[in-house]
Amino acid sequence: MAGEYRAGHIPGALFFDIEALSDHASPLPHMMPRPEAFAVAMRELGVRQDKTPGHIR
Numbered sequence: 001m002a003g004e005y006r007a008g009h010i011p012g013a014l015f016f017d018i019e020a021l022s023d024h025a026s027p028l029p030h031m032m033p034r035p036e037a038f039a040v041a042m043r044e045l046g047v048r049q050d051k052t053p054g055h056i057r
Contacts, residue, residue: 014045014046021033021037021038021041
C-alpha cells in the first residue's frame with residue numbers, strides 16, 4: 001500500500017497507515033488508539049509538538 005501511496009501523491013508526502021494505528025480491540029473500524037500509542041506513531045512520522053507546521057521532518 002505504501003508503494004501505491006507514493007505513486008499517487010506529492011513527492012515527500014508522508015504515508016499514514018490508519019489501519020496499522022487503529023485500535024484493533026474495538027469492534028468498530030479505524031477507532032483511535034490510546035493517546036500514548038498515538039503519540040508514539042506521530043513521533044515515528046516525525047510529528048513533534050515543538051515544530052512549526054510544514055516542517056515535520
